[in-house]
Amino acid sequence: MSLDRAEAPDPYDILPPVPAFTLTSTDVTDGRPLDELFAHTSAGGKNLSPQLAWSGFPAETRGFAVTCFDPDAPTGSGFWHWVLVNLPASTTELPRGVDPLPDDAFCVRNDYGERTYGGSAPPPGDRPHRYVFAVHAIDVDKLEVPAEATPAYVGFNLAFHTLARATVRPTFQVKA
Template identity: 55%
Template sequence: MTDYLDPRFPGPDPYAPLGEHPSFDLTSDDFANGGTFKEPQLGGNDVSPQLSWSGFPAETKSFAITCFDPDAPTAAGFWHWAVFNIPADVTELPSGAGDETLGGIAQAVTLVGDSGKRGYYGPNPPAGHAPHRYLFAVHALDVAELDVPADATPTVLGFNLYFHTLARSIYWGWHENK
């Protein structure tokens, strides 16, 4: 599902090179799919949104969650959040769970994003650049644990997700600093 493709946004479809995968239900109580964010989720406040998912493949052994801004004025976008090794029986994260410990889920590994922070960093595009999309992707994986070091980059995680994703759902919002 590529409802996040819209001519208002300057960046590419970052998931196009990653192949087609089935989708599943992904929702948030904190913002509407394709809508704008509330103040707590924005950069500087950095309260990760509530997310819940269902309908993923029965053979799912773990999940990874990423938040990516493909519209950042860089050649590589901007990673706002990357966490993996979320057990398959976890199907919801409450608001604010995006800290370093993912709300106390022991197996989960949270990487340092492009902000330099280990945990969720909210939308904060450069003033006057353009509206930016923030793509929250939940990846259903075929392994219980990915062998990715805790000091790896979100790009390294993304490379590993390419080989282990059974299904992927994207829920997105946007923000602009004028």
């Protein structure tokens, strides 16, 4: 059964604008359904993070953060699936199912309570959900956030350090 509600705003439409750069993937496509490989095990998936590659970011970039957010989750606050911080500026690609993480990069807890990528798993029968994968080019080598930080706290810090952002927005739906 589809939940009757208005579409949530895209999270980056309500933040101050920043320049864009290019994000590509062999696994996900803007506006197209995610493969079940990238869905959470609770939705019959393999819970693998997709391959992502980026280019064209500002020359003054000193590091990156990668996030995945579902603004359509029926929570009132969306759902954070992935919050990966402190990727070095030399990192311009993450392979499918990235493990181990490069250098001093780490994940803060997603909304599943796990320090890793957590795949899509909207309520069965609900409309397709959007999954906003974002790569944030930042002006510092590392965000000063602890491993225990919440996704909202990381997002707050990203608001002050993001030079540019690249996004891709695939969808996913679990049939009733």
